[in-house]
Amino acid sequence: MLNQFLIKQRISEFLKEDLEFGDLSTAPWIDQPVSGYFIAKQAGIICGQQIPQIAYDQLGKADYLPLVKDGQQVTKGMQLGKVTGTAATVFAGERVILNLLQHLSGIAGKTAGMVKRLADDSIKLVDTRKTTPGLRLFEKYAVTVGGGYNHRFGLTGGIMLKDNHLALAGGPTAAIAAAKRWAGPLTPIEVEVENRQQLLAAINQKPDVIMFDNQTPAMIAEWQKLVPAGILTEASGGITDENIAQYHGCGVDFISSGSLTNDVKPLDISFLLDGAIKNS
Incomplete structure (x- = not known):
């Protein structure tokens, strides 16, 4: 609303x-x-x-x-x-x-x-912060009207540790540990992983969400098997209306796509x- x-x-x-x-x-x-x-x-x-x-x-x-x-x-x-x-x-x-x-x-x-091409009710399609300056409120509302969901509205909407944060901290283990020291009790922590080593390190630190970045649907399905219950998962990176059907049944909780708002x-x-x- x-x-x-x-x-x-x-x-x-x-x-x-x-x-x-x-x-x-x-x-x-x-x-x-x-x-x-x-x-x-x-x-x-x-x-x-x-x-x-x-x-x-x-x-x-x-x-x-x-x-x-x-x-x-x-x-x-x-x-x-x-x-x-x-x-x-x-x-x-x-x-x-x-x-x-x-x-x-x-x-x-x-x-x-x-949403129709994905055809998977177990996965929520979410937007990103790739919005037009000044129009984020409007654009994120439009995503929900179309049947999608909103990710963070801004940098204060949650902690997302991406590749640059991991490089700054020295890897996912140190990054997640630092985030947990700073996070409030209701602030979710999400970490992006790009290889199996990062995935296993992230799992060990128990963040709220693990994002599989720029992975094939087949690789996502394999990695998903390693993630224990209690940690949500997200697929992201290069997912568009042309290829989203390939992610049907991959097992993640969320798929995020910047194309919802920046390629329209x-x-x-x-x-x-x-x-x-x-x-x-």
Whole structure:
């Protein structure tokens, strides 16, 4: 669920960037009442239906009526929502709203597609911190709308010991021991391993999660047999919609993929004023 305070703040920043000193194109008709529809120009999954009204509330007078819900599958030509208000408000918010709706719907659709290709209910597909600066809150919400789950929201969301941390500490044994001395009682510790030696050392130190980094599905399945109950496992590294089906049945608890948020094609959505004519 989106944090209302934070998204209002972010959307305000986006609107300021676009408006600067006002909408010169709409200046002659700022108080004229208008209405129109947001329309899907291709099939997909919708995400971000809270955004239009939040944007309009910061701009002036306009009301948005969602016609579909977040997570709903839509077809080309379907009306997603109707807006009525003054021309100044409706036009000033149009581009920012479309940018966010298209981007978030693209993420939701990609996530849903990867969950479907994985076809393994025992594994949770999770996102990463590979997000667009300023959009992490939105993008991680879109992942959940598509049926995925959120990993850390930031560096304070848990301890993750990766290759550079292991090099700094002198290996997984020393790294995990140091992390345990610093960690609070509710702070999870995850360690990344890239070979069998690191895996066995990590198992001996009993972290909360072990990440198998850049390993084949076959190798993951073999390593998974060595991990005792009580330690969760994650597969990561180069997992995309093209190869995720290969990880079906590999045995891990989580699969993380940066491509959920950093390799996304926006869903094509347009806004059309009542009475406007536009070639499809």
